[in-house]
Amino acid sequence: MYQVGNLVKELSDKHGHTRENLIPILQDIVHKYNYLTDEAMVEVAKELDISAAEVYGTASFYTFLDTQERGKYVIRICKTITCSMKGKSDIIHTLEDILKIKVGETTADKQFSLIETNCIGWCHKAPAILINDMPYTELTPEKVSEIIKDYMKK
């Protein structure tokens, strides 16, 4: 859990207090904290003068606007056909081994979340993952272990 503090107010002032700015505001909160708490969504509703249900209804439509707790680094593994054909399962096993969690879970220290996602547009360099915004492509179990170990040092 994080405390939203003045963040929602700052973001609403930056983007504007109207409905069309709802998604950019939610995206900025997720960009900072990786997920939306109930408290954050209620605050956004107040700032934009819409119901909290509208905010939740919108957020829950979009897979990248997570409403459940996520770690500091969200690892999204592409599960669409080409990545599946080119060794996605080996990448998942490697990540599960290193992080000691299953797909869908978050590590106890709240550093990493591991989730599957639909096509991220790197089929020619499969298998591919996103860690927060950054794509990593043409992965092998060795390559992905190195990448995660670097993130662990951050």
Add this chain to the structure above:
Amino acid sequence: MENNGLNKVDLIFEKIDTKEVLIKAFKMSNAEIIQHMLDSGLKGRGGAGFPTGLKWKYTAAEPSPEKYIVCNADEGEPGTFKDREILDRVSNKVHGGMAIAGKAIGARSGIVYLRGEYRYLLPKLMIELDSFHKMIHEIGYDFNIEYRMGSGAYICGEESALFESIEGKRGEPRNKPPYPTVSGVFEKPTSINNVETLVTAVMIIFHGSKNFTQYGTKDSRGSKVFSVSGDTPTPGIFELELGMTVQHFVNEFGDGDTKAVQVGGASGFCVPRKKFAETIIGFEGVPTGGSMKLFNSSRSMYNVLHNYLDFFAEESCGQCTPCRVGCQQLLKGVEKVKKGESKSTYLTELMKLADTMKIAAKCGLGQSVGNAFKSIVSNFKEEIIY
């Protein structure tokens, strides 16, 4: 055509002085720009293939003082990655295409809707957009572009769902009519064009429409950027002249053991080996937004179909019943047949369901689930059953 019916073209990534093209375009009348597009025969490069000139003409005809150009960069179709490459390498031409389209229809504002998966490109694009705005200002023209980000919803590539998303709502497609040319984003007349379409428009102004019509066929003019992946020794992005057959394509990109090509992604059609020679890639045969996936004989077409149905079941927005329930039932249905819990004749029932979805679903997503389903099931029935 040379090279076994396959002709490589370099228009989209060709280095040009965008400023010169804009100066040339801004000297033309709006009707002249639109006539160039109509003469070129350019059809939308996102997959649906609506004639670009007509889209601009209809939007231009609306009397509203406020109109929009929206660039659809929500490239989510499995197997498509050309728009990311275009934005990464020649964003100036994308922004330029928006300004030319804006001039043609009478819009002073443009919005790029970029998929969330490509957010890492944003810092670079913001710098490039800044210099673009400076350049437009130098020419003495007034046109402003802003970026809006998607957040991981395939359906937002559907034009009216994309408008809803820009307006801050759930990305649920609207009823049509009214069409975007009459009432699009913020209920204003809007021309929504794919990234590649806008760049192609710039190149048509640059080289002239006659130069463009020398490429391609009557129904599929020009060239197109293809995203090639799957079982191929040379995956990647290739700009090719339209009019080739799947056989030409496989001769160039196959690994010698290609048994099927999925043309147009999960919402497209599966072409089996026996139909390679007779199937043209384009609007007279199988259309594609660029996605070309090759499968060799080591692949199970059941797994391919299952993967696509799983994709649609997750990405259906859930608004209309034919799509929400249909996707789930098709997925459960093929699983049951595979496990032997349902007879193989059940596939005939599922085919009828896919037909119903094509007629009754509200938007292109639900309407096109049957494309992959029917073409895979009818051509690879044994692999689905056993």
